[in-house]
Amino acid sequence: MLKLPAVLTHAAACGFFDTVAKEVPSMPGEVVVDASALSQFDSSALAILLECRRLALAAGKGFSVQGASGQLMQLADVYGVATLVPAAPQSPSVAAA
Template structure:
């Protein structure tokens, strides 16, 4: 499981993406991003999730998000990417 930090804004998103190792996407099956800790975020959190999705799909894995705050889901709807970051329960 990939755990997102409590703060995921434009200022910290590039560093978080750089910290993603290929090993995170090597486990069999599905890559699940745990967003339950997110407290302060902006649209950069969506960009991070989409990058994680891209890497998971490139590795032949499914991708989903667990514990996404309602505001993050609202942003995903607003930007038209909600179906690209499905909830783990519905993936």
């Protein structure tokens, strides 16, 4: 699982692209991005998510996002990419809580 930092704005995203490029191709199975810590972001966060998706699909892997806030999904909707950043299915223990 790839965890996004709390702050992912343009200034921080440039360096985070290197992390994505290294980690996503080597992840076993489906690529799940944990966005639960993300509290300050701009459209650069969407660019990171779309790059994760692109790399995952290029490697023949599934892709989903876990813990995305309503604000992040609203931004994705405004940019017309909400369907490209699907929510990860909740595990039974999380759904029961």
